[in-house]
Amino acid sequence: MIRAQVSSVPAFSALRASLDTAYFHDCYSVELPVDERSPLELYLSVVSHTPGWIDALMKLRNKIVARLGLKDLGALSHIDPGKPAQDYRVGDQAGIFKLLEIHEHEVVLGETDKHLDVKISVTRQDLPSGVVVSVATVVHVHNAMGRVYMFFVKPAHRIMAPATVSRLTSR
Template sequence: MNIEATEVPTFSALNESLKTAYFYDCYSVELPPDSRSPLELYLSVFSRTPRWIDALMNMRNKIGVRLGLKDMGQLSSIDSQKPSQAYQIGDQAGIFKVLELHECEVILGETDKHLDVKISVAKQDKPGCTLVSVSTVVHVHNYMGRLYMLFVTPAHRIIAPATLSKLAQCLH
């Protein structure tokens, strides 16, 4: 399984926000044909977040709270008892809220006084495979948001592909 840095899919609801984003990226992976919805893919990936990433999130939360950031919890804090069909717009799905549900994409996000983060999980069925793309878009509101991103950006470039790599391990 090869994870590649790619462009945000052209059909993504996040495209309009890229022009004003402080930071954005996208990572994609080709899987065997996969019938799961984008929300199911998100839930599968984030519920299997590597432990070392959750440890980094714990450290981020301890430091961040002192700097006025929200305690986000852990990426892996997905409610395993809640079926994907039960999620509605506005529901919490791990550390992010469900903002939009589409047939080929789910948009999740979180906002605080320093920055807005949106995540897209998009899928494209192609002959013989399913392409899954995970995009992140960040808009900062102030100096603290920019300072935060100074540290988060390099870590994100390691964390995002490592998290996406779990997708192959959770095929059906």
Template sequence: MTILATAVPPHAEIARRLRGADFHDCYETAIAPTPLSALELYLKVVAGTPRWVNAMMTLRNRIVRLVGLKNLGALGDTDGAKPASAYRVGDRVGIFSIVYLSEQEVILGDSDKHLNVEVSVCKLPGKVAVSTVVHTHNALGRIYMLFVAPAHRRIVPATLRNARFL
């Protein structure tokens, strides 16, 4: 499976959130035509989270506790018994809450005192794009991103590679 770094899809809802962003990226991969919604694709992506990514999240949670940031849990901490159709805007899905939901795109996000992060899974013809947009709130957010950005650039492609799109 080929994962390409690309521009955020300009027509996607997540593109509206780029203004003033301190960090953003987008990765895409080809997928066969699928009836799955964007949220169903997201759930498949996080279900295949590599163990080393969850280990990094555990380490992250221990470290950031020292400066009063949230313990987010692990990326794949979702309710496997809950169908995607049962989720609504505002619902928690693992480490994020749904902030935008359509058949073609889901945006999930979280805010803390240091930054606001939003992740989009967008169905495009023959591919899926995963975009991340971060707005930092202060110096702590900017320092945090110095460490997280390089890791993020490895985590998203690795997690996409593990996804099992049917």
């Protein structure tokens, strides 16, 4: 399995404009051989093959934050396996995130609550020899609780995000 690498958010990404005001952002990329999947299909593939240890951490997260009044997001891998990508529409729930934008080369998903806004972008950039898939995360916090939450989430995210994105290479 090829490990996802830290990268810049692609210049054409819808998330690019919000980077300057973000509390946190990152991006991980992998290069795949020729792959015809859309950005939404790539996202669905990534989350439906989430490593079990990440879903276990999400379960623990949900138990802890429920006591603090934050949302139980469920498991990252909780995707309807019978729903094809072409049936998803803006506003639909796709795992723990809601679909915000669907474009030919990018899909943007997100979740908002009173403490923070999270947006995820999955982009594909075609190359002569394959495709570069980038998964970017941008977080804007609204208050102290959002900052405390991110204090604990940032280190975990830096392990979980590349491990999840890397799963695309073992399709």
